[in-house]
Amino acid sequence: xxxxxxxxxxxxxxxxxxxxxxxxxxxxxxxxxxxxxxxxxxxxxxxxxxxxxxxxxxxxxxxxxxxxxxxxxxxxxxxxxxxxxxxxxxxxxxxxxxxxxxxxxxxxxxxxxxxxxxxxxxxxxxxxxxxxxxxxxxxxxxxxxxxxxxxxxxxxxxxxxxxxxxxxxxxxxxx
Numbered sequence: 001x002x003x004x005x006x007x008x009x010x011x012x013x014x015x016x017x018x019x020x021x022x023x024x025x026x027x028x029x030x031x032x033x034x035x036x037x038x039x040x041x042x043x044x045x046x047x048x049x050x051x052x053x054x055x056x057x058x059x060x061x062x063x064x065x066x067x068x069x070x071x072x073x074x075x076x077x078x079x080x081x082x083x084x085x086x087x088x089x090x091x092x093x094x095x096x097x098x099x100x101x102x103x104x105x106x107x108x109x110x111x112x113x114x115x116x117x118x119x120x121x122x123x124x125x126x127x128x129x130x131x132x133x134x135x136x137x138x139x140x141x142x143x144x145x146x147x148x149x150x151x152x153x154x155x156x157x158x159x160x161x162x163x164x165x166x167x168x169x170x171x172x173x174x175x
Contacts, residue, residue, distance in 0.1 A: 003055045004028075009042060011057050021057065023047055025050070029124050034116040041124045048123050051092060053117070053163055059092050064128060068094035073084070075157050078103050082156040083107065090161030091117035097131035109138045111147045112124035 003010050010022040023044040030041040040052040049059025059067070072095045075126070076082050083106045085099050091112035099108050112118055118139065121129040132139060140147060148158070 003052070004040075008038075009044070009050070009052065011052075012053065013056065023050060023057075023060075028061070030120055032116070034114050036114045039114075039116055039120055041074045041120055051121065051125060053119075058163065059125065059128065061125070061127070064092075064094050064161060068128070070096050071095050071159060071161060072098035073102075075159055076105070078158050084111070084155045084157075086111065086119065086148070086151070086155040086158045088148070088158065089113075090155060092121040092125055093118075093129035093131045095159060095161045096127075096134075097128060100131055100134055100136060106136065107138065108134075108136055109137045109140060111140045111142065111144045113141070113143055152158060 003012070004025065007025055008022050012020050023046065026043040026045055028040070028042050029049065030039065037054045042050050042052070044050050044060065047063065050060045051058045056150050074084070076099065081104050082102065083104060085105055085108045085112045087095055087099065087108065089112060090096060090110055091114060093130055096108055096110055099105055118129070118132065118141070122132065122158050131137065
């Protein structure tokens with residue numbers, strides 16, 4: 001993986017011209033190519049466990065709550081009585097954890113295309129992924145677009161927790 005050099009991970013993206021974000025790596029915990037993407041998990045010196053998909057940081061232990069809270073609480077607080085929630089993506093479980101904090105929510109369905117993301121998150125990010133074993137959770141491994149076509153009108157709130165509009169995540173940003 002080109003993003004790992006001399007004990008550092010560097011995220012370089014065509015979305016962010018002229019800049020890079022780098023973290024010092026203490027230990028590589030997991031590195032494998034799934035059917036869909038390259039998955040890297042490492043322990044960083046300052047941000048804790050870090051999940052990277054296709055060279056793009058998805059979450060770090062240190063600051064994932066900022067993203068997870070905003071992505072979940074805003075739409076749920078805008079709905080008068082959200083009972084059934086669909087999360088497209090979000091295999092790390094962070095958004096699901098936050099959604100489950102709402103007492104009106106009776107069922108959360110998480111649709112993640114890459115089962116390995118779920119497995120890796122359960123092992124290396126248990127503080128986020130523990131929500132995936134909640135009795136209100138229903139996990140579906142498969143294509144989120146097809147799932148939404150097959151289940152139209154079934155959910156009060158739909159949250160998309162997708163990757164950046166690059167590589168396999170690009171289809172989430174086009175019609």
